[in-house]
Amino acid sequence: MTVLVVTGTGTEIGKTVTTAALAAVAVRAGRSVAVLKPAQTGVAPGEPGDVDEVVRLAGDAVTPVELARFPEPLAPGTAAARAGLDPVRPAHVAEAAQKLAASHDLVLVEGAGGLLVHFDERGSTLADAARLLGAPVVVVAQAGLGTLNAVQLTAEALRARGLEQAGVVIGSWPAEPGLAERCNVGDLPGVAGAGLLGAVPAGAGGLEAADFRAGAGSWVGPELGGGWDAAEFARRTRPPEYR
Template sequence: MSGRIVVVTGTDTGVGKTIATAALAVLARARGTVAVVKPVQTGIGDSGDDGTGADDEADAAVVRRLAGCAVHEFARLADPLAPETAARLRGVELPDIAHHADRIRALARESDTVIVEGAGGLLVRLDTANGTILDLADVLGAEVYVVCRAGLGTLNHTELTVRALRQRGIESAGLVIGAWPAGAGTAEQRNLDDLPRLTGVPVTGVLPDGAGLLGAAQFQQLAPAWLGG
């Protein structure tokens, strides 16, 4: 019997996917065993690492510190670029989507939940054969959460992401606002109402800006409330 597989994608880079992944992992840990996967990490370390030695700047290390769960990286690339771009720059052949899917399924046979954090947005290439996080979610039959911004521009970016998922027959499990500002204004407040109205997808989480700076104990205490758990 295999566990649940969740994919966390975003409307863009820097929207808060890593912190949202950590929060989802905390919620899942309350229900059973959890493993988090970062298929490709760029901008740090040497390519080909399995993630066991990720340092403090890596997304995997942030999730491990905040959520306290097992985290796996399948490939690492030194340049801070999209995975395909970084791989081509260095002449590295990345594992393809099928290979990632096999490894994720193996983890799902050992864990109640596996959470997969993508790189950048939904259509960013994860390999050198044009495979995307959308392809990976489709192959896995995963639940997909879309992390989005709170401010101006988020309606367009989020609706485009949701539409791309629907074109593949995938209905997003929820939208997560990755960083809600302390001084939220009219745009942010209206977007909170308009995002579910325009996309047809509920906002299932709102994470406060700076959540990733909290200590692990406080983060784990507060994360379920941010996700409505």
Template sequence: MTARITVVTGTGTGVGKTIATAALAVRARRHGSVTVVKPVQTGIGPGHPDERADVDVVHALAECATQEYTCLPDPLAPDTAARLLGLDLPPVSEYADRIRVLAEFEQQVIVEGSGGLLVRLDHDGGTLLDLSAELSATHEVDVLVVVSPGLGTLNHTELTVNALRTRGLEPRGLLIGAWPSDPGLAEKCNLLDLPRGTGVPVLARIPDGAGELTASAFADAVDGWFTESRS
């Protein structure tokens, strides 16, 4: 069995990647086994008692298996957070190897990145873009980009999509990570302009606050956020 691998990246920090990842995991779980992988988590540990790891949020909402490979306490880019503590980070190639092994036992693996696409995940400059490209050499990889709905999103989204295309990776779709209950003019226009400017469809609008739902309510609502049926 060879798993389909989905990589979830974002146009930056705080755009709703984790909740979007949970939504994807709920849908994937209906078709078989799924594990969500967070290669690197930052901002968790001593000194941050109120913060929850992204895999814990996903597990609570999607009730699926999760794995976290590296965790660092400071809320910084992984390379920076590790250097401040004098710690070594595994190279991106090691994360790719672990994900490939996992893919031998699962029907789908969903990989959630840290911050944006070009955030450094190791000390050699390896990024989620590099990880995605490496995985695509051996597996079918779908890349989904989580975007914000408001001002600035068009520029950030086009930069992210263009960076993926430079490595031969065509994103499957955009997910709006926190769609407001009362969208303004910018949000309404961006809903049309995001696919027009990037050539990539908007596959979902995930409501702002969806992460506060119970697991059962989240699962019941998730299909209504997507514009197509493919998980």
């Protein structure tokens, strides 16, 4: 795949760190990688944004592109309107991603928040950009309570729009998972209608860059270029009644 869209089931769930892991794995495999952030919100001019964090973790071989930046931590459409700035449109995202794909082996398009967060006053979303690109979508999800509902809603929204879901990555897997997290490992593929593609350890974004790059391949599965084994992860983590 040339373009891969990365969305979340909400905010602060590990989407940027997951994107960095995907980029690090691809770079380590010798692929050229670009990361496209259509709309960065809640970050002042000159401050590092999500694409900067990806480069910090995955390495400066990654090409970072940010289409627009809005200062308030709001949905991109609302933030653009309040700032009196032009919003990002799905066509802008698709055009930028296609240009990057012409010179890179992999383009990762990282959304803001969830799949249906509005880009503009028309209600355009990341899903519209994914449709224009014909790109598969990786869903980054929480590990604990509430994630099954959010993942199923996202999966249904993808199917309703004829979009391909590549699978689910758990964005922040705790060092000591509780019963809910462990049960969710067995339930997530069913509600998503797609497989688990990885589990990024909680706190991975705080690792030294070299350690992050060395570990990234063990956090995502072969579909994403890594060596993470979904069946083995399920065997180790799920409660006995699921085995």
